[in-house]
Structures are given as structure tokens and as C-alpha cells.
Amino acid sequence: MTRVLLIANHPTYVFTLRREIIEKLVEEYYDVAICCPYGEELDYFENMGCKIFDSSLDRHGKNIFEELKLKREYGRVIDDYEPNVILTFTIKPNLYAGMEAAKRGIPYIINITGLGTPLEREGITKKLLIKVYKYAIRKVSTIMFQNKENMHFFENNNLLKGKKVLLPGSGVNTEYFDYLDYPTSNIQRFVFISRVMKEKGIEEFLSAATTIHEEFPNTEFHICGFVEDEYKEQIEVLSKDGYIKYHGMVRDIRTVLKDMNCTIHPSYYPEGMSNVLLESASSGRPIITTDRSGCKEIVEEGNNGYIVKQQNSEDLIEKIKIFLRLGYEEKKAIGLFGRKKVVEEFDRNIVVEKYFKEITSCLNRQ
Structure with a gap:
């Protein structure tokens, strides 16, 4: 079976925003693994047959030794699971898992869920982060953007490697968030x-x-x-x-x-x-x-x-x-x-179909 590894920074994020992508992959008989700090939400995916790798990611951590530890951790997960394609979301998974995927020649698709404050403020941190991004995405297969402004930032800073795809954000499950009758109260x-x-x-x-x-x-x-x-x-x-x-x-x-x-x-x-x-x-x-x-x-x-x-x-x-x-x-x-x-x-099915198309494209290029 084709193996897809999804790497993210929070279990709630995976469940609320990526559930439909994972369900689609499982439905199409892909073998799916998720690398993320453990939370009970991940039990849902484990019961579906997904493999779960617990990670030590600290979303707000800035200790260089802990960051290097996370990068090596991603490398060990990749070696253990041996994915055919890797999907990453948010800054740290994009950077660290991207580096490890590039080192091993494994196709990877990253999702830019926002630039983050450091990239919006002029200074040495921004310059350094741009260099790190260039290295991390040097062999990226596809970059998914959630808005045009982020895409233009990557273009203007010579960061646009691989294929670019513009998404309607993470999309929304319009069945779960169905129409609610408008309130009639005077308040x-x-x-x-x-x-x-x-x-x-x-x-x-x-x-x-x-x-x-x-x-x-x-x-x-x-x-x-x-x-x-x-x-x-x-x-x-x-x-x-x-x-x-x-x-x-x-x-x-x-x-x-x-x-x-x-x-x-x-x-x-x-x-x-x-x-x-x-x-x-x-x-x-x-x-x-x-x-x-x-x-x-x-x-x-x-x-x-x-x-x-x-x-x-x-x-x-x-x-x-x-x-x-x-x-x-x-x-x-x-x-x-x-x-x-x-x-x-903005229906999430639009996002799921675009992801599925890119995953298929990555696999066909192998």
C-alpha cells in the first residue's frame, strides 16, 4: 500500500482541520500515519487504522537544542515509516520535516497556514528564517497557500520552489457547520x-x-x-x-x-x-x-x-x-x-480534492 505521512503540531488541529483528508486517503486504501503531539483526538484515527507517532513538538519553544531534537525525531519517524509522500502543516513541521524529507529524496507537500509574526517584522530574525525556509523547501514537490498575500511573499523572496497551489484556506465542513436558524430575540x-x-x-x-x-x-x-x-x-x-x-x-x-x-x-x-x-x-x-x-x-x-x-x-x-x-x-x-x-x-471538499490531486501527482512522478 502507498504510505502517506502527515506531520502537524497539535492533535486538535489534525482532527478539526485535516480529518476529511485523512478519511479520504483511508477510503482510497492508502496507508496513513500521523506524527503529532499525542491527544485523545488521535484515537479516532488510530481506530481507523492509522499509525500514530507521538512527537515532542513545543509550538512556542525556541530552545535550539530542543528544535534540533525535534528535527532528528522527524527523521527517525520517516525512517521507521518509510512514506511515499509526506504532508506537513504549520511552520515547524514545514521546516524540520521538510529538511529531513529533502535529505532522503521523499516527495513532500507543505501547507503555509500563515507566515507567522517573525516573517512580517523586518530584522535579522526574518532574514535568517527566509534562509532556513530556502534550505527546507529546496526539493519541495508542492507548496499549498491559503491566501494570495502569503504566495506573493514567497514569490518576492525567491522562496517559490516546486508547484504552487492556492487553497480556500483549510476549508470548512459545511455539513458539520450547517445553517443555524437566525435568532429572533430582541437582544x-x-x-x-x-x-x-x-x-x-x-x-x-x-x-x-x-x-x-x-x-x-x-x-x-x-x-x-x-x-x-x-x-x-x-x-x-x-x-x-x-x-x-x-x-x-x-x-x-x-x-x-x-x-x-x-x-x-x-x-x-x-x-x-x-x-x-x-x-x-x-x-x-x-x-x-x-x-x-x-x-x-x-x-x-x-x-x-x-x-x-x-x-x-x-x-x-x-x-x-x-x-x-x-x-x-x-x-x-x-x-x-x-x-x-x-x-x-470554501467547502472543505475543495481542499480535499486538491490535496488528493497533488498526492497522486507526486506519486506518479516517482
């Missing part, structure tokens, strides 16, 4: 679904929440996600004062989305393509987000949501007010338009 509910951190636009969201709630008392502002330490006290105070409602980490976000009128994602983080926006739009919820690449592609201004300037609370407040002035049927129509757009342009 207008907005939700922020993300890690509570500066670059995800939490400060702009909190500023808008306090301002809008003062002027429109029939509004609620909800937050779902892990809170970084610097915002814990602020979230507690605003929750106590009634400006926001904090839900913590939510396993099934559909249970929250069903009561929401609009999702707000004021991110200026280097996104690949925002899964929060895709899932919300697929559920029939209007979206408000920034003009950031990875966010703006999902919005048609006024049709399924609104685009605001990055790090601009006033612009966000103004777009929320525009939304609040709409009638029920208009808001519902925006949600329905978003659902239609996602089904046509």
Missing part, C-alpha cells in the same frame, strides 16, 4: 471566538463592547477562547460589570453560534485563512472582520458582513452600528448570503 448578540490576545484584536473588541453596550443596552458581547494572562483581570472586571459574557474554551462552538447575531473577528494576526470566519459564515452568521489577508477574502462588503481597518476601534464601532440599524430580515439575508458563499467557495 443583539455579538461573539469573539479566538485566543484572547492582542493580535487577535481583543482590545478593539472590548473597546467596542463597552461603547456599544452603553448606547445600545439591548446588546450582548460574548467571548469564547483561552485568555492570556495580561487580559484575565480586564475580562473579569468587564464580565462583572455586565459588558461581556465569557464562555471559556468551547468544545462545540455551534452551541454558542446558534444564539449569536454576528461574529466579530478584528484580527491583525498573520492568518492563513480564518477558520472562525468560515465556520461562522457557514452557520449563517454575518461577520465583521479586518482588511487583513486571511480575513478579508471571506467577506463581500455589505453582502455577508463588513470589513474594518486593522487596530481601529472607531471603525469597528461604526460598522457594528450599521449592522444594528438593519432589520431582522436584512440581517438574516446577510447570513444566508455568507452561507451560500462558503458552500460555493
Whole structure:
């Protein structure tokens, strides 16, 4: 059987965003292995017959010795499994597994899920990382991009090796995130679904929440996600004062989305393509987000949501007010338009088919 090795940085990531690709491969009688830090989500794939390799990847680690250890670990996994093709996702698997695959002459397909902050800031770190990328992808078969801006960055920095393919992000499972009836309550509910951190636009969201709630008392502002330490006290105070409602980490976000009128994602983080926006739009919820690449592609201004300037609370407040002035049927129509757009342009089956095509192409070139 043809062996495919998938290397990623988190078990939840694999289950929520790569499950359909793995299911398709197993269905087509490929032998599949997954290398990832262990989590109970991986049991699902092991029960399907996939082989699981636990890795010691630390997503935020910067210790050079630990990074070299991870690189060697990937090499040992590759030697043990002997894959015919390797799929990697996110920066560390792309770099370290890419190096090991190139060394062994094994076809590999990498996925650029966002550039990451170091590549967006001028300086020695960016220059060094570009050199590392050039080495890691020197023999890459295909580079999958999630937005045009990332693709242009690779082109402009002479990083475009192998074949390039533009994906609609990670896509969204439009059956799982099916349309949710639009809420009829007089209370207008907005939700922020993300890690509570500066670059995800939490400060702009909190500023808008306090301002809008003062002027429109029939509004609620909800937050779902892990809170970084610097915002814990602020979230507690605003929750106590009634400006926001904090839900913590939510396993099934559909249970929250069903009561929401609009999702707000004021991110200026280097996104690949925002899964929060895709899932919300697929559920029939209007979206408000920034003009950031990875966010703006999902919005048609006024049709399924609104685009605001990055790090601009006033612009966000103004777009929320525009939304609040709409009638029920208009808001519902925006949600329905978003659902239609996602089904046509961002359905995960589109991503699965493109991956399957590239895997087949890699194998045929061997």
C-alpha cells in the first residue's frame, strides 16, 4: 500500500482541520500515519487504522537544542515509516520535516497556514528564517497557500520552489457547520471566538463592547477562547460589570453560534485563512472582520458582513452600528448570503480534492 505521512503540531488541529483528508486517503486504501503531539483526538484515527507517532513538538519553544531534537525525531519517524509522500502543516513541521524529507529524496507537500509574526517584522530574525525556509523547501514537490498575500511573499523572496497551489484556506465542513436558524430575540448578540490576545484584536473588541453596550443596552458581547494572562483581570472586571459574557474554551462552538447575531473577528494576526470566519459564515452568521489577508477574502462588503481597518476601534464601532440599524430580515439575508458563499467557495471538499490531486501527482512522478 502507498504510505502517506502527515506531520502537524497539535492533535486538535489534525482532527478539526485535516480529518476529511485523512478519511479520504483511508477510503482510497492508502496507508496513513500521523506524527503529532499525542491527544485523545488521535484515537479516532488510530481506530481507523492509522499509525500514530507521538512527537515532542513545543509550538512556542525556541530552545535550539530542543528544535534540533525535534528535527532528528522527524527523521527517525520517516525512517521507521518509510512514506511515499509526506504532508506537513504549520511552520515547524514545514521546516524540520521538510529538511529531513529533502535529505532522503521523499516527495513532500507543505501547507503555509500563515507566515507567522517573525516573517512580517523586518530584522535579522526574518532574514535568517527566509534562509532556513530556502534550505527546507529546496526539493519541495508542492507548496499549498491559503491566501494570495502569503504566495506573493514567497514569490518576492525567491522562496517559490516546486508547484504552487492556492487553497480556500483549510476549508470548512459545511455539513458539520450547517445553517443555524437566525435568532429572533430582541437582544443583539455579538461573539469573539479566538485566543484572547492582542493580535487577535481583543482590545478593539472590548473597546467596542463597552461603547456599544452603553448606547445600545439591548446588546450582548460574548467571548469564547483561552485568555492570556495580561487580559484575565480586564475580562473579569468587564464580565462583572455586565459588558461581556465569557464562555471559556468551547468544545462545540455551534452551541454558542446558534444564539449569536454576528461574529466579530478584528484580527491583525498573520492568518492563513480564518477558520472562525468560515465556520461562522457557514452557520449563517454575518461577520465583521479586518482588511487583513486571511480575513478579508471571506467577506463581500455589505453582502455577508463588513470589513474594518486593522487596530481601529472607531471603525469597528461604526460598522457594528450599521449592522444594528438593519432589520431582522436584512440581517438574516446577510447570513444566508455568507452561507451560500462558503458552500460555493470554501467547502472543505475543495481542499480535499486538491490535496488528493497533488498526492497522486507526486506519486506518479516517482
